[in-house]
Amino acid sequence: MEQLSVSADKNRIIVGMSGGVDSSVAALLLKRQGYDVVGVFMKNWEENDEDGVCTATLDYEDVRRVCDSIDIPYYTVNFSKEYRERVFSYFLDEYRAGRTPNPDVLCNCEIKFKAFLDFAIGLDATALATGHYARLDKKNGIRLLRALDADKDQTYFLAGLTSRQLERVIFPVGDMQKGILRNLAAEAGLSTAYKKDSTGVCFIGERNFKQFLMQYLPACPGDMIDINGHIVGKHDGLMYYTLGQRRGLGIGGSKDGSGESWFVIGKDMQRNLLIVQQGEHDELYSTALTASQINFISGCAPAQEFQCTAKFRYRQSDQPVNVTMHGNGCTVDFKTPQRAVTPGQWVVFYDGEACLGGGAIDEVRPLKKIIIK
RNA sequence: UGGGGUGUAGCCAAGCGGUUAAGGCACGGGACUUUGACUCCCGCAACGUAGGUUCAAAUCCUGCCACCCCAG
DSSP, X not given: OOOOOOOTTOOEEEEEEOSSHHHHHHHHHHHHTTOEEEEEEEEOOOOOOTTSOXXXXXXXXXXXXXXXHHTOOEEEEEOHHHIIIIIIHHHHHHHHTXXXXXXXXXXXXXXXXXXXXXXHHHTTOSEEEOOOSEEEEOSSSOXXXXXXXXXXXXXXXXXXXXXXHHTTEXXXXXXXXXXXXXXXXXXXXXXXXXXXXXXXXXXXXXXOHHHHHHHHSOOOOEEEEOTTOOEEEEESOGGGOOTTOOTTOOOOOOTTOOSOOEEEEEEETTTTEEEEEESOOGGGEEEEEEEEEEEETTSSOSOSEEEEEEXXXXXXXXXXXXXXXXXXXXXXXXXXXXXXXXBTBEEEEEETTEEEEEEEEEEEEESSOOOOO
């Protein structure tokens, strides 16, 4: 694992513990290396899920068990206020605007590696460690590298960070395979060894997403139309749908239909219309995008124009692109058309193993313009 | 009102006397997944109604009901 050079009298490391197996093992590894490890659990969401379950309470139980078994102190810290102000408000604003934000990228920038990092440093720690699957190369400057386990790589979510933030961060499990990590957890008798990986918006967790949004953004029903201008269904509110979405449209078969599924291909915010199309067609694909407020981990773009690979969503294979900077923004041209690239989502750039940075997508250039007849 | 046509699951839609009554869409569940999606897997329900013919009827016949089209 990554080594951290520390002086003998100052070797405290704060581990951000989620109650999952990855951060549990991160703490375990650091403890075994002799660091003064302190586990800290962040509680950033106050409400229970739709079943009335507070997953944070359950997760904290796991943190307690793990910390007890590896014999380190543990605490909890609450950044709910910061999360609401810096992440959740943006999240809602984006949905109101008809876009599809990625709150977890922002959460890392604003909470985990800002508010929480400051907190950790305030506890006189040398570094903050988390269970992220990512690696850091600190030889000359700081580079964010993909995890060794390509299937678990989480650099996509870290693309909004800067080298300055990463200076005092370590990712102890970034060079481990998930399977090996679980075995290690099991051998050490950690209670989280076989715990299912958590998914869903960080801190909010898995839940019926539409129902969740409805609590904050009231329904605003309207029509679904196809490119012929025919009304083919009703929607509950444009904010509840995203480009490329299939499920939840409720459109059955019709006399003249092809029998294929229907997908969301656009939104008309002015007229409150959801534009849908049966089957996968060119309107669903795009050839380029523009993004603003691009963040480069190194602090600046590699060049005014450069070629690299990019992802438009987590767990997508890398796509070759050409990036042209203009100010803080850029245009990204795709080598091959991409399906359902969505405003609000993040485009993240890679140069081989290195994650360069990324930014929120503003607009896309469709392979075929949507023209309602 | 007269003539014609159609009635199979939430929606399309196969079926033409003997099938466990296809398939697709939708929907539900699961897998995958620290965003939202996509994808994959599994599940899912029906012969308008009442009689008749027949060993056997979703399939043939009759009445009724509903809807559609043409005529008026």
